[in-house]
Amino acid sequence: MLRTSVLRLVGRTGASRLSVLEDFGPRHYSSGSLSARDDARDARAYFTTPIFYVNAAPHIGHLYSALLADALCRHRRLRGPSTAATRFSTGTDEHGLKIQQAAATAGLTPTELCDRVSEHFQQLFQEAGISCTDFIRTTEARHRVAVQHFWGVLKSRGLLYKGVYEGWYCASDECFLPEAKVTRQPGPLGDSFPVSLESGHPVSWTKEENYIFRLSQFREPLQRWLRSNPQAITPEPFHHVVLQWLDEELPDLSVSRRSSHLHWGIPVPGDDSQTIYVWLDALVNYLTVIGYPNAEFKSWWPATSHIIGKDILKFHAIYWPAFLLGAGMSPPQRICVHSHWTVCGQKMSKSLGNVVDPRTCLNRYTVDGFRYFLLRQGVPNWDCDYYDEKVVKLLNSELADALGGLLNRCTAKIINPSETYPAFCTTCFPSEPGLVGPSVRAQAEDYALVTSVATLPKQVADHYDNFQIYKALEAVSSCVRQTNGFVQRHAPWKLDWESPVDAPWLGTVLHVALECLRVFGTLLQPVTPSLADKLLSRLGVSASERNLGELYFLPRFYGHPCPFEGRRLGPETGLLFPRLDQSRTWLVKAHRT
Numbered sequence: 001m002l003r004t005s006v007l008r009l010v011g012r013t014g015a016s017r018l019s020v021l022e023d024f025g026p027r028h029y030s031s032g033s034l035s036a037r038d039d040a041r042d043a044r045a046y047f048t049t050p051i052f053y054v055n056a057a058p059h060i061g062h063l064y065s066a067l068l069a070d071a072l073c074r075h076r077r078l079r080g081p082s083t084a085a086t087r088f089s090t091g092t093d094e095h096g097l098k099i100q101q102a103a104a105t106a107g108l109t110p111t112e113l114c115d116r117v118s119e120h121f122q123q124l125f126q127e128a129g130i131s132c133t134d135f136i137r138t139t140e141a142r143h144r145v146a147v148q149h150f151w152g153v154l155k156s157r158g159l160l161y162k163g164v165y166e167g168w169y170c171a172s173d174e175c176f177l178p179e180a181k182v183t184r185q186p187g188p189l190g191d192s193f194p195v196s197l198e199s200g201h202p203v204s205w206t207k208e209e210n211y212i213f214r215l216s217q218f219r220e221p222l223q224r225w226l227r228s229n230p231q232a233i234t235p236e237p238f239h240h241v242v243l244q245w246l247d248e249e250l251p252d253l254s255v256s257r258r259s260s261h262l263h264w265g266i267p268v269p270g271d272d273s274q275t276i277y278v279w280l281d282a283l284v285n286y287l288t289v290i291g292y293p294n295a296e297f298k299s300w301w302p303a304t305s306h307i308i309g310k311d312i313l314k315f316h317a318i319y320w321p322a323f324l325l326g327a328g329m330s331p332p333q334r335i336c337v338h339s340h341w342t343v344c345g346q347k348m349s350k351s352l353g354n355v356v357d358p359r360t361c362l363n364r365y366t367v368d369g370f371r372y373f374l375l376r377q378g379v380p381n382w383d384c385d386y387y388d389e390k391v392v393k394l395l396n397s398e399l400a401d402a403l404g405g406l407l408n409r410c411t412a413k414i415i416n417p418s419e420t421y422p423a424f425c426t427t428c429f430p431s432e433p434g435l436v437g438p439s440v441r442a443q444a445e446d447y448a449l450v451t452s453v454a455t456l457p458k459q460v461a462d463h464y465d466n467f468q469i470y471k472a473l474e475a476v477s478s479c480v481r482q483t484n485g486f487v488q489r490h491a492p493w494k495l496d497w498e499s500p501v502d503a504p505w506l507g508t509v510l511h512v513a514l515e516c517l518r519v520f521g522t523l524l525q526p527v528t529p530s531l532a533d534k535l536l537s538r539l540g541v542s543a544s545e546r547n548l549g550e551l552y553f554l555p556r557f558y559g560h561p562c563p564f565e566g567r568r569l570g571p572e573t574g575l576l577f578p579r580l581d582q583s584r585t586w587l588v589k590a591h592r593t
């Protein structure tokens with residue numbers, strides 16, 4: 001019966017689903033903006049990570065890129081209407097000089113190296129719960145077809161010509177550099193060698209005849225695209241940076257290398273003496289995944305959110321949209337840019353020996369714990385420093401003590417002997433604040449808590465929409481603290497189930513706290529899927545009651561029936577998140593100056 005009435009209220013379309021949210025929290029939802037967003041939500045969404053180079057094993061920075069995309073995609077799926085409307089791709093970038101050289105150094109064939117390292121990435125992502133729908137390797141035959149077709153389109157539109165490229169090339173970054181972006185670095189024997197100013201990687205002088213893309217033609221179209229889509233690159237400072245780059249001349253771009261120099265790649269169609277530039281090859285992966293060149297790709301393009309690190313912004317925000325415009329296609333809908341993880345204030349690198357292995361971290365801190373840490377601490381706008389004490393402190397305080405403690409306080413047999421979701425008493429907690437009467441027990445702070453948690457799903461959704469997942473987690477964590485304050489204030493352990501005066505209020509305190517926990521568990525699913533499952537299962541929330549469209553907080557307060565009231569809690573499965581031992585040896589000690 002209850003379910004039917006909820007469904008009747010919810011209706012079948014996104015718009016009516018939101019009217020229920022309004023109904024349940026009329027002060028907290030503005031119908032206009034939510035309806036507009038909900039329409040967008042009904043459309044398809046395609047999330048991508050960069051494809052990862054296979055020259056070295058994955059580190060926590062790579063995992064972070066993938067986790068951001070995973071959390072965005074999981075949040076989108078929770079909003080509905082159906083998982084079939086989302087696609088999420090990741091993969092490995094296997095061609096190019098960098099891989100060719102790494103294989104030679106390792107004494108392997110490029111294929112052996114690619115198979116080995118691509119497998120590492122796949123295992124890591126599986127262990128870390130990356131819910132990708134597609135994993136692409138650029139050495140696959142389907143990708144070669146897509147890249148060569150794309151090349152043919154650019155050629156047929158007159159955008160490729162043959163010319164001599166002379167300048168610096170950085171194999172580590174796989175990019176061409178103007179003189180102004182190169183500096184000299186002292187070598188060990190007092191000599192000096194040229195390096196890229198931005199990355200510090202060595203560069204070498206190259207002069208060869210290549211195919212050149214008419215990038216210079218796209219400066220104005222790119223400016224128009226960015227000016228008319230101020231959300232296209234987020235966070236805003238990165239959008240601004242790209243516009244600044246476009247204030248300067250945009251030289252044409254060499255998009256092939258001599259095959260005698262670079263053989264590990266896709267040959268230029270009709271000219272085996274040239275190999276396609278690895279960035280053109282790599283960027284087309286986003287199309288290969290959705291079926292390009294077959295027409296099916298059109299149902300996913302351009303509904304794309306590319307999640308990328310700041311170091312590859314130019315390739316995604318200038319080259320890629322220019323290639324797409326050149327091929328007669330739309331630029332991607334959105335480019336979400338994140339900053340980097342450093343270790344003790346330094347860039348992570350094999351040569352510095354400070355690379356943090358993500359699999360060790362997942363084992364040590366649990367999958368959910370480490371996912372939570374990276375997404376809670378990683379801020380897209382700024383670099384973030386890693387060290388172990390930070391992880392232990394954060395997880396102990398927010399997951400073990402605050403969230404786990406709250407669950408324990410509301411479900412422990414000593415406080416909740418019937419192990420049920422107790423009834424909410426509207427006379428103890430009337431929906432109008434400020435009422436006085438002998439049975440009114442709720443205080444001003446309790447109303448503030450209800451408002452905070454009622455508005456939390458919308459706040460969290462806005463943070464996801466703005467690519468500020470850390471802020472979504474901060475907001476949840478702040479509400480967890482507020483709920484602990486509520487429980488502490490009313491000390492249910494001092495109330496007596498046997499007393500007719502205490503019992504309705506005791507039930508109400510637990511009911512409100514459990515409702516808060518249900519909201520927290522639902523909202524944490526994209527970041528800590530197993531922990532959220534454990535929490536929601538303990539509360540007795542079924543799989544079909546975990547979507548954001550079904551998230552009606554404290555319906556009894558708003559005069560609606562609550563499907564959970566009187567329901568038995570789920571089985572006890574131990575601590576939600578066991579405290580981590582501070583005394584374990586660190587992988588990376590705190591950096592103190």
Ligand code: MSP
Nearest residue numbers: 050051052053061062065093282283308309340341
């Ligand atoms: N293969 C290219 C991407 C091609 S996409 C068409 C590439 N690969 S990468 O392996 O070097 O980097 C992949 C992603 O990991 C990038 O988004 C990059 O920013 C990210 N990270 C690499 N080091 C990082 C940190 N230290 N911290 C956070 N992310 C970092 O570039």
